[in-house]
Amino acid sequence: MSDLSTGVIIWLYTLIALGVVVLMLVLNWLIGGYRREPDTEQEMPFESGIPPTGDARVPFPMSYYLVAVSFLIFELEAAFLFAWAVDYWSLGIAGTVGALVFILILLLGLVYEWRKGGLS
Numbered sequence: 001m002s003d004l005s006t007g008v009i010i011w012l013y014t015l016i017a018l019g020v021v022v023l024m025l026v027l028n029w030l031i032g033g034y035r036r037e038p039d040t041e042q043e044m045p046f047e048s049g050i051p052p053t054g055d056a057r058v059p060f061p062m063s064y065y066l067v068a069v070s071f072l073i074f075e076l077e078a079a080f081l082f083a084w085a086v087d088y089w090s091l092g093i094a095g096t097v098g099a100l101v102f103i104l105i106l107l108l109g110l111v112y113e114w115r116k117g118g119l120s
Contacts (some may be wrong), residue, residue: 066118070110077106 084091084099091098113119 063118063120066113070113070118073109074106077102 080102081099084095088095
């Protein structure tokens with residue numbers, strides 16, 4: 001196989017990968033039963049044996065999403081600060097100033113969100 005060029009090997013690998021993807025999609029279509037008529041009994045959502053009442057798509061208030069995004073942002077802050085704390089002694093004063101600027105920017109974001117009522 002050493003006489004094959006790198007380009008031929010890459011194209012061969014690409015064709016095999018695409019073939020596997022197409023094969024999986026075709027098998028899923030054949031075995032998955034997508035060709036049958038939908039059964040209304042099977043299409044109903046399962047709610048612990050109780051027939052569903054009302055719509056399952058209840059809109060959430062916007063404040064829920066704001067709190068969720070804020071949680072993600074401040075969780076990422078903790079991850080970055082953990083990495084900074086692990087390497088604290090080798091970063092020196094430049095690392096400390098960078099971390100303080102990072103914390104200050106996030107603190108300003110928290111104050112802004114608090115004033116806008118995103119945490120209430």
